Amino acid sequence: MEKVIAKKKFGQNFLKDHTVLNKIIQSMPNNNNHIVEIGPGLGDLTKNLVKYKDTTAYEVDTDLIGILNSKFAKEIEEKRFELIHTDVLDAWEKKGSLYEGKYDLIANLPYYIATNIILRAFEDVNCENIIVMIQKEVAEKFSANEGDKEFSSLGVITKLVSKECRLLFDVPPESFDPPPKVTSSILYVSKDTNVELDKDFKKFLKACFSQPRKKLSKNLSSVIDKEFLSNIYNELNIKETLRPHEVSASLYSQMYTKVKNGKKRG
Structure with a gap:
């Protein structure tokens, strides 16, 4: 052959x-x-x-x-x-x-x-x-x-x-x-076949990791209102100094839910 x-x-x-x-x-x-x-x-x-x-x-x-x-x-x-x-x-x-x-x-x-x-x-x-x-x-x-x-x-x-x-x-x-x-x-x-991610979640993550070595808050403030972001950080008890790779998957999920709900209201 x-x-x-x-x-x-x-x-x-x-x-x-x-x-x-x-x-x-x-x-x-x-x-x-x-x-x-x-x-x-x-x-x-x-x-x-x-x-x-x-x-x-x-x-x-x-x-x-x-x-x-x-x-x-x-x-x-x-x-x-x-x-x-x-x-x-x-x-x-x-x-x-x-x-x-x-x-x-x-x-x-x-x-x-x-x-x-x-x-x-x-x-x-x-x-x-x-x-x-x-x-x-x-x-x-x-x-x-x-x-x-x-x-x-x-x-x-x-x-x-x-x-x-x-x-x-x-x-x-x-x-x-x-x-x-x-x-x-x-x-x-x-x-885990019970989990289905929202189609816009990937876009949210793209913003979060846009500059991986910068602070997460800096990356997000370019797409989210600063005051609104500050409220989310307080509610979820997230340290302002964290970089994208230091935040857990479940926190990203919770942040996304709050951003999405906030946008619906706004």
């Missing part, structure tokens, strides 16, 4: 390390959920997933679709595996969810859209657990805690929508072909 060349435009790095593949499988939650994989590549992880559960995979690259269709012809015929040839973000846009029942997202994500994919998975009510390989630096932002210098809007959102979030392990560049220039990490998020 001719060697498949990874395409830069799709952010392709094919995971080849069997130890890593096995560790991903071992970290799968013990439940009856369907599995959704994004960017199956040459099917190395897929091959392991379909042994355990019915799987749906989304692949954008036409050249890989042919390879995957022949590699998994038996599983496709037995309806244990469905391969969908589309851009996954388009699929979310059109259908609202990547699967009609409860599912877990397990994938080696292309770096360039990994953040977007995880945020969309947070919004997808059918997605319960997320086990994804992404750039270590990005994984640390999702799993950061208040006080950590990496704590940003991504960390706040993750804290609010999850029951549990942690980094499982790192994956070195040499586990891939071609090797990326950075270390990857496996991020595990167990979602």
